[in-house]
Amino acid sequence: MDLDALARCPVFEGLSSAGLERIRAEAQRHLLEGGEVLFAQGDPAIHSYVLETGRMRLVQLHPDGRTMIYRILTPGEFFGGIAALGDETYPVSAEAVEASVVLGWSRETMYRILRAHPQVALNLLRVQARRIQELQERVNELAWERVERRVARAVLRLARHVGRRIEEGVLVDVPLSREDLANLTGTTLYTTSRILSQWEQRGFVRAGRQRLVIRAPHALVEIAEDLSVPERREQIEDDP
Amino acid sequence: MDLDALARCPVFEGLSSAGLERIRAEAQRHLLEGGEVLFAQGDPAIHSYVLETGRMRLVQLHPDGRTMIYRILTPGEFFGGIAALGDETYPVSAEAVEASVVLGWSRETMYRILRAHPQVALNLLRVQARRIQELQERVNELAWERVERRVARAVLRLARHVGRRIEEGVLVDVPLSREDLANLTGTTLYTTSRILSQWEQRGFVRAGRQRLVIRAPHALVEIAEDLSVPERREQIEDDP
DNA sequence: GTGTGTCTTTGACGGGGCGCAAACCGGTTG
DNA sequence: CAACCGGTTTGCGCCCCGTCAAAGACACAC
Numbered sequence A, B: 001m002d003l004d005a006l007a008r009c010p011v012f013e014g015l016s017s018a019g020l021e022r023i024r025a026e027a028q029r030h031l032l033e034g035g036e037v038l039f040a041q042g043d044p045a046i047h048s049y050v051l052e053t054g055r056m057r058l059v060q061l062h063p064d065g066r067t068m069i070y071r072i073l074t075p076g077e078f079f080g081g082i083a084a085l086g087d088e089t090y091p092v093s094a095e096a097v098e099a100s101v102v103l104g105w106s107r108e109t110m111y112r113i114l115r116a117h118p119q120v121a122l123n124l125l126r127v128q129a130r131r132i133q134e135l136q137e138r139v140n141e142l143a144w145e146r147v148e149r150r151v152a153r154a155v156l157r158l159a160r161h162v163g164r165r166i167e168e169g170v171l172v173d174v175p176l177s178r179e180d181l182a183n184l185t186g187t188t189l190y191t192t193s194r195i196l197s198q199w200e201q202r203g204f205v206r207a208g209r210q211r212l213v214i215r216a217p218h219a220l221v222e223i224a225e226d227l228s229v230p231e232r233r234e235q236i237e238d239d240p
Numbered sequence C: 001g002t003g004t005g006t007c008t009t010t011g012a013c014g015g016g017g018c019g020c021a022a023a024c025c026g027g028t029t030g
Numbered sequence D: 001c002a003a004c005c006g007g008t009t010t011g012c013g014c015c016c017c018g019t020c021a022a023a024g025a026c027a028c029a030c
Helices: A017-026 A081-085 A107-116 A118-144 A147-162 A178-185 A189-201 A217-224 A232-238 B017-026 B081-085 B107-116 B118-144 B147-162 B178-185 B189-201 B217-224 B232-238
Strands: A028-032 A037-039 A047-053 A056-061 A067-073 A093-096 A100-106 A163-166 A169-172 A205-208 A211-214 B028-032 B037-039 B047-053 B056-061 B067-073 B093-096 B100-106 B163-166 B169-172 B205-208 B211-214
Touching (some): A017 A100, A017 A107, A047 A081, A047 A107, A067 A147, A067 A178, A067 B118, A081 B118, A107 A118, A107 B118, A118 A147, A118 B081, A118 B107, A118 B118, A147 A163, A147 A169, A147 A211, B017 B100, B017 B107, B047 B081, B047 B107, B067 B147, B067 B178, B081 B107, B081 B118, B147 B163, B147 B178, B147 B211, B147 B217, B189 B205
Antiparallel strands (some): A028 A100, A037 A093, A047 A100, A056 A067, A056 A093, A163 A169, A169 A211, B047 B100, B056 B067, B163 B169, B169 B211, B205 B211
16 A cells, blocks of 8 residues: 555556656656545546545546546556547546545657657557456446346446455445446446445445445345246256 | 558558567568458467458457447557557457458567667557547546437547548448447347437438448437537626 | 534425336238 | 248337435534
8 A cells, every 4th residue: 555656557567676666757746635636537648647545536427427437546546648649639537536646757758668668558559458458347237237236337347446355344445425436337326225225225235425335245246147037947958 | 442551551650661660570570361260268368460351340349248349440450469568368350351461570579679660659658548438438428428319429520530432422331230339338149239220210321231321420420529518608798 | 612514314396217017910821 | 922031110018217205324523
């Protein structure tokens, strides 16, 4: 946790510590308070960032007022660069959910780094590839899966990403309202509230105000994946 | 159309023709018949490809038998490389919808090319960035938009991508069943059939068997974007 | 303590769109 | 010509889940 965020960032993996230091020296450090917006959707995409400390989120606003949460960022994560190296405006907004510190590089600096360290370009390609796969998975979910399963998946992802073990189970260590959960899964706060109530009744989670503890991860996994498979029998009869 | 597919591919933009030729020389050429599968989801991702002639599609299968069509490929498009450079298996399958020719490079060759031509790596980053944005747009649509609008969007994208002007309007120049359209938009063939029938009645399109002609693009745009905006009035009253 | 605002819960209602079934093409094969 | 097969259309019923309304719970300020 106290490790250097830059060194942990997969984008800068494989660099000598000297190279890393040079890159760090070129960065601008920004301090953000909780709720502050680092860049807004539609802004000219000039900077790439790495989150050093804190928690941020990337959100996209839909014309009709809906919001989609794309990623929740933890220290060491690279963001903004996808737009900064490609198109000319950010497709998402980046906001701090708590006091945070980011390192930023201008587009020109970033290009210079990429040319000086081909390894960084390859790393970035790999990181982007991973992100594309995640997005494809999400598209698939949204297209074909029921809400409860999508919510279960989102919660499990959160647990993996920002989960923290406590006596009671795994705490999702980021403030997370019902609406946030809805905006992660493409549903409404009413539906997520209902789902969480139900899960709580069954003892799978403990849900408080902006707070979520997973007590029975296996139960959620069972909802998230299709582990019932009751109608295999017929096929056995059909086969021979 | 008869231009060299490799030269048109954004990934290899900015290379000298000598460099291009060297890259072409390292490629393996594959001939595919319609319906043939070049690689299947889950296969170890070894090769990157550029489509030279024909039409292909990238599809992803969902455990419960549903299918999602991710992209329809036209000559000059790069594919497979995102997985080949990142993770170790393809997340999608690539199948030819008609007789096609592809150029392929092994992972090692591709890495060699990337190192020899840093420009290619930058190009690839840009291409991936674009793809990420497209996927984000799609996630947003699936999360918040009604089926008819999603279908309208998909059709307009197809028109832009593989549209061909004919006397009657714009022909979507790829065999496209109702089910395909459903698998592009996350709905069912029944619903897409109903929507197309309705559009046909209103004179927006002419839909045949695996065939679609757009006669009134503006009408579809009106469905795809929200151009009604009837309740602005209130806000004017509220403002002062 | 009381008040206030935000987040959450729950009920009631309605509709969009999915699922199934069955009929209907239109092109291909024999 | 008839038979067939894959794609398409259409009706019908149902149910998930979005929407609205209202009350409840919790945190914080004063």
